[in-house]
Amino acid sequence: MTAVQRAAAAPAGLAPVVAAGGRRGIGVGELTLSGGFWGTRQQVNGDATLEHCLSWMERLGWLANFDRVATGTTDECRPGWQFSDSEVYKLMEAMVWQEVRTGDPWVSRQLAALTARIGAAQDEDGYLNTAYGHAGQAPRYSDMSSGHELYCTGFLLQAAVARFRTAGPDPLVEIARRAADHVCREFGPEGTVAICGHPEIELGLVELGRALDEPRYVEQARLFLERRGRGLLDPIPLLGPAYFQDDQPVREAEVWRGHAVRALYLAAAAVDVAVDTGDAELVDAVERQWTRTVERRTYLTGGMGSRHQDEGFGEDWELPADRAYCETCAGIASVMVSWRLYLATGDVRYPDLIERTMFNIIATSPRADGRAFFYANPLQQRTAGTEADAEQVNPRAEGGLRAPWFEVSCCPTNVARTLAAWQAYAASVEGDTLTLMQYATGELRVELDSGVLVLQVRTEYPAAGTVELEVVQTPGPRASLRLRVPDWAHGATLTRVPAPGHATDPGRVVDPGWAVLDDLRVADVWRLDLPTAPRLTWPDPRIDGLRGTVAVERGPVVLCLQSRDLPGAPDLTDLCLDVDAPLADTGDGAAVTLVSAADRPARPGHPPYGPAEVSGGAGRGSQHARLVPYHSWAQDGPTAMRVFLPVATDVGSG
């Protein structure tokens, strides 16, 4: 059976997350993208990014680390950080989804080869890690705070889950099973009471338990989860226990804090465990944390994590545009949490945030050619970055440039696996209802309770707000369709497109939330019109870093101003936006409005504070400026950039 055949045979299982309960996400095989915003990116991901990641890991010796364990030739010199194995597993997961979607034989060959290489490095008892426990290395689990061994194992398990759901029993699945059994022996009820400094193993264990029907794995995940927040981890110098969420049990926390990716992987795992163990209190806890975090600790882009220092969340309202860390992996992890909360609760807020994060973080990271990535995603770049050297590993992405690879290179492979499985977050099924949440051109062929529903989706979303849905096949009258009307789409309309010769349907206004279509008839075409005129978006005045500024959005896309798009590439420090000027839609996803240079105080050689109030704008040299999608910024070269622009008026007058 080919991968494609397998995908056709078992679509319902082809998803990274298959939670208990009546609602399931669609499988990656149930939606075929044909170009468009996401289809194009998925194509580039498959054509370029997978090979790019593989070749970097080969070049840097991260793959050879497995061979050295397999051949017993390890020593104290090992290239890569202690967690570099995890990148291999994330890439393998990406390859699994790519293979099943495309049947690409190159991908199949690489996947088989990687499986053999990692399998050869697995110890007899199931332990699999190239940084610990072998000649010249520190002992296994000798550094639970920073060793990342269980973190790496978690990604191995997730890759194996993808493999099992698309290929059934397989060497990769067996490697993961042995690894999971080893973890359960080592850290189970009879084993060492410990946790890993970086949550992730929990996610892998729950999903592998679901896939293989092994409740022991889910139970082990629950154990890890419940042990956390009780000070089991040795502190890392200069960082407190909140850094790895060991300050407070997960069900007691009010908000996410500390290292953002850690906090979010942990929250995602908490939802998984809660759903599988029927722990409503724990779901409530994560919803509460999500709500407070989204209300007070989340950027307009959906980005999470304000601080560079610990790659962590800031306090409430601590959302500076320039030093926004907004790690790409945190965006991915945020989608993982929201997706699990959606499956658990059905609340439309979760796919709303997923869309925001997809378009403005996940789509922002990769360069158009799929061979360089943003690690951090600030909302303001004061000075143009330097063009990244295609041959150099970047020490740490400070924002400003997409780099081909990083010393800590978690983001590229995480982007790869997320784009390869993008479909999984687009729609869900509950009984005979298909809920479509993310709009992309393609064909949905989805298994409902009473049979297969086939829809053609035609849209240029997000460049245009019109989504046409043609019913190609229905399983019968019980089938229904729910469409997400995004929270920004006030005044959206839903219309039945009249068949030739029929009367025009006036359509109906649909409010943000869910729009339901109960009457699906073959050949009917429905049109959802989402208003995508550029609009001003104002920050909460409690966000100190954004006071007196405004942003422009267009549909789900945050826009920004690049210095390179203005004559002479001026210093953006000087520019204010005239909020009374019209916001013109350019028709290609951008907008044009007026900006002008602000007034300036002049006390050269003195501190930038003085007795005179200085106007914030309404100043000199009003000019038209093109605001482009944030996800496209710096694609054409280094540039200064701002999402929020000071308002052109007297700011701070009494």
Add this chain to the structure above:
Amino acid sequence: MTAVQRAAAAPAGLAPVVAAGGRRGIGVGELTLSGGFWGTRQQVNGDATLEHCLSWMERLGWLANFDRVATGTTDECRPGWQFSDSEVYKLMEAMVWQEVRTGDPWVSRQLAALTARIGAAQDEDGYLNTAYGHAGQAPRYSDMSSGHELYCTGFLLQAAVARFRTAGPDPLVEIARRAADHVCREFGPEGTVAICGHPEIELGLVELGRALDEPRYVEQARLFLERRGRGLLDPIPLLGPAYFQDDQPVREAEVWRGHAVRALYLAAAAVDVAVDTGDAELVDAVERQWTRTVERRTYLTGGMGSRHQDEGFGEDWELPADRAYCETCAGIASVMVSWRLYLATGDVRYPDLIERTMFNIIATSPRADGRAFFYANPLQQRTAGTEADAEQVNPRAEGGLRAPWFEVSCCPTNVARTLAAWQAYAASVEGDTLTLMQYATGELRVELDSGVLVLQVRTEYPAAGTVELEVVQTPGPRASLRLRVPDWAHGATLTRVPAPGHATDPGRVVDPGWAVLDDLRVADVWRLDLPTAPRLTWPDPRIDGLRGTVAVERGPVVLCLQSRDLPGAPDLTDLCLDVDAPLADTGDGAAVTLVSAADRPARPGHPPYGPAEVSGGAGRGSQHARLVPYHSWAQDGPTAMRVFLPVATDVGSG
């Protein structure tokens, strides 16, 4: 000869910095403080802080590290960071100044004991470091990027300079001489071409060279300085070469960048070397860097270093109030640079910034009892910190609480040596002119070219703006006095206080800068009146983190609002300042004005961004609020705090 006798005998030499050229700072013995703002702090420093630092270093084994080297009992377990020796030397320098000012026999005994302990740990060839080069330790100079060996030696040399200038030849001086000779052999023209990751050795070498008349030491400092900025240092993971200013030669840089304390120690040393080698270009370079940094990278408090991540400078205009790092040591280092630039150029901008930094950073760090310290000095504390545990080492001071000691505990001993020698930064002498720059109650007894000038200074500065200067003794008609009129003191007046029965002197207005008194007659009393009414201070609109806010200052003192000073300790996030309300002077250094709660958007469960503009204030519940000196914040317990308050008006309206 007692210490006090020595101080009386050689006042001109009693200063940490004695640069070449005609202008010298006064010695610590030339100004005797009697209470007042700085006198009180100096007293607490002597009575409590010195003992506090000594006992913590004894308790933590940082002193025993020297004994272990001396007795050949080192092993791989050594308490403290690799740079803990430096704290001992800074404390010793503080003790030297304390001894010479007070003759305190406890201090003399401790100093002698410490000198013996560190001397016993010195290797035959002059190398003195407890973290490298002995049994169980890494080899000497095996980690130039992070080893900090030369950094430690620099503080040893500075302590010895203080000792030599107050006591002449002495065991501590001989220890330093051997250490300096070792450094010159090891890293001189014939030695290893290397530099230390943390500048500081340069400062010690120049000053020891000046004190002992050893041009080799100055030349060695020059060598280190010129080698820097050429990529000699191995990068530290995740940090670029700018972190330790190895990105660019010091004379080519336009602005300070990277780790703030490193950048500032380096700049101070550059001025020293430039002055002693007649290198005008190098002085110009540091002045240029100072100017750009003060204009664009300095906080209202004089604090420098915006970023927690690398304890570093941000980019231009990157001055967020909440995440202001403003390390106490960076404030001290800034004073060191400005002082050297003042001595080199005589520009009044430098003592202006010194005053700002003294009152708002250096005075802010220690708790009133001298036994706890701020490490970071943010201008906004969103949530009240937790009361520091008097027995616990703080992992890292995030701001919000003064802690008794830190894992990296550079600030307490740096505060100690700075307060112990505070006089050295108050005035300077050039020929027959005394320039008084910092105002404090006490007696000046200063050696001018033609003899001794004695002045009584009476003031409650900064609580009051009046400074009375009584001429007690003059060396003759050539003596003159220059007074600094601070850059904020518009409308200051200088008046001769009439003798009883004489006509009232109308006084004259003196502009910011220098006010000169040429006619000094014994028993004359002059009065400088500096206007200290509370005033609004507006930030440059290019500072994104402060847009739409305003601060209140009073004389040289930045004020702040503490939540604990308001009924119910409300969330300061809600409060705006009414800039039209009167600012009332409370007479005790504080001010009272009106604040009110801002309007709020209400979209619970959604991101804090929306289509509606939200008013920034002019809101609910106007109330009187007391604004207190920033240096006193959290002295009475944990509290939220803001220096810059949002302006109570519609912010961001079109």
